Amino acid sequence: MTTIGWLQIAAFFLILLALTKPIGIFLHRVMEGERTWLTPVLGPVERAIYKLGGVKHDEDMPWTVYALALLAFSVVTLIITFGLLRLQAWLPLNPQHFGAKEMTPDLAFNTAVSFTTNTNWQAYAGESTVSYFSQMVSLASHNFFSAAAGIAVAIALVRGLARKSAAGVGNFWVDITRATLYILLPLCLIFAMVFVQQGAIQNFHPYQTVTTLEGGSQIIPGGPVASQEAIKELGTNGGGFFNANSAHPFENPTPFTNMLQVLMIFAIGAGMTYAFGLYVGNVRQGWAIFGAMSFLFLIGVSVAYVQEAKGNPMIAAQGVDTTTQTMGDAGGNMEGKEIRFGQAGATLFATVTTDASCGAVNSMHDSFTPLGGLVPMANILTGEVIFGGVGAGLYGMLMYAILAVFIAGLMVGRTPEYLGKKVEAYEVKMAMLAALILAGSILGGTAIASVTHIVNPAYWNTVAGTANDMAAANVNNSGPHGFSEIFYAFDSATGNNGSAFAGISVNTPFWNLALGIAMLVGRFLMIIPLLAIAGSMAKKKRAAASVGTFPTDNVLFAGLLVGTVVIVGALAYFPAVSLGPVVEHFLMHGGRTF
């Protein structure tokens, strides 16, 4: 660890803190259709979109219709993407002539699901699989759509909590249009240009072969990278243009772009907490949520930074200087990390990308030390509520808030209330349903994949010419780390994160389908119960606060919320975590290799 490393982490947090209120105010204004300084330019575009899309912008939808619209939108875009990916050979902007041979049916399914669900799990390597057209149209469009849908669902839930005796929670089409037009697009345009100035590429050239200085040859790839990079972070999507994602110098060329990227990943999630406060008429409610999120973030980033800066004792034992005293932040565990970011830049990114449901990576989580790698794993296990995916973080945290007031209510023997509305059996059932579905998918999927023998492995599970009859044989590492790779895969897919312990070979029909299903479960079986809560809460009357009301806008509540996240969200996974990173940590310090 270095002082300057801690300074970078502190600077990140302070900038985020300063941005939260202005972003929250802007989000609230936009989503409620109030005038902003962008309205003179974008107002006519907004109205044109409603006209062309056949949207009645003043129609208020009950939660069932809102959910139906979300599902219809997701299914339509999923099918379009599947088709476009399979047909990429016949579409333009494909100088490398990638076709359906690279984009097999199971991979196209996995990829279409992955981008539709805001997961952006990548079973393929971008630079050797997908055309520029596929990147720009089939994939990057989802970066906007799934992010806008996330914002829409969160706002719908918040409206449900804020409205009194209301039937509707908003209009899905209006919500995604406003989120895209006023929030995502303008910010992406600005940041994409900054990225290009710093060195990210934006071209449509065929790959160029050059003779290197020593007389070898190297192929330089191209592509519309910067435009995709901006929405990749801002929309917490995380699907990289290249296999190495934000570690690739063409995606994330400098420490400065690295800082912008982590800020962009958290920006909307942080702003949503303030917008929530505005919706419910008490900004302290928003700050309490922000405080709980910040606490969990700061713990995560500190653990990851300390562990990675300490490094791997088995590497140091080879006469390698890994100490940060002499090497600065280029010391520590540098396997799978880039010099320009150093340990602070790498661990900050790893923490942020998994707190949020982003899943972009600027270092290889698979090569982290056991406890350093436990941080991203555990962050996803919480359900990505630490600022979280755009929208998804807030609606996930509100699910925990409902559980927290329920638990508090049980402790003192009162009917739990949240924001003046009674939390009853129906809401608690729905919140628990969402939490249990996630745990079931992660643990169930890991267990099944760990022991499954595959019938006809030649079809279902061939890796580099070898047919693996065990699904678990696809891991790149033996011992507890191999288990961690499987566990992380289902964790990441269900949590709609998309980062990976990337050694595992997942581009086979078995894995593409298994993880594709986990992504669908993690997205929609979480959203539907939450929209049901929104609908049920919207109908309720709001009671005035009395002396018997448990306040939810103070430090005590933030602490209770942290406790609920840790106990309900993470403790279910304690046995699995013990089998993976915890065991590996002790074995590493015992000098054991596999």
Add this chain to the structure above:
Amino acid sequence: MGDEGHPALQLTKAKTMAKQILTSIRITLVLLLLVSGIYPLVVWGLSQAAFAHQANGSLVQDAQGHTIGSALLAQGFTKPEYFHPRPSAAGSGYDATASSGTNLGPTSDKLINGILKKTSDGKVDPSNFDGVKDLAAAYRTDNNLAVNAAVPVDAVTRSASGLDPHISVANANLQAARVAKARRVSAEDVTRLVAANTEGRDLGFLGEPRVNVLQLNLALDKQFHRSGQLPQDNPIEP
């Protein structure tokens, strides 16, 4: 207002669903045009106009004007008169069409000790892999270091992209003596060039100080002779 009175529910369920599907198709097409057509093309147009060098890959040319690579992508160097980048796991090494790290975990025997096998007919097995131990030994041999000399960690670990264009300042300084000897120039001159090619932290506090290997090697070629232009059997002066 009860649910019954709500206009959206006055339609039958099937009608609502059909309507939402139709709307989603129409609005998807409109938004697609905006976010996947207009937006990336505007960024492309602006960046080609304002930052064409970066937008096209920060390509660099040698003294003769031939494009020899990208300043942002590591390329392989093995000759003693050049600085060497970090080892790479991208394809068979520095393959920019296959960016990747090793994804080996901290307790991987392959990562630490490597794999050194011979096939049955005595050839080197293609699955062989240099572990940290092998890379450290090779680094010491290349740079005339004592057998127990400490090696900078970045010199024996593979980066996340396999294309990390930088090495640490410590790594560059340890290679300077070898480069100077191969080029028959003073070590101080090479060290000075390393210092001149060291990038500081962004805005004074972001990231790590670092040395861009390709740009340093280009600067070397510009300033000093390449040893390859000298007779091979020339005695090398200390």
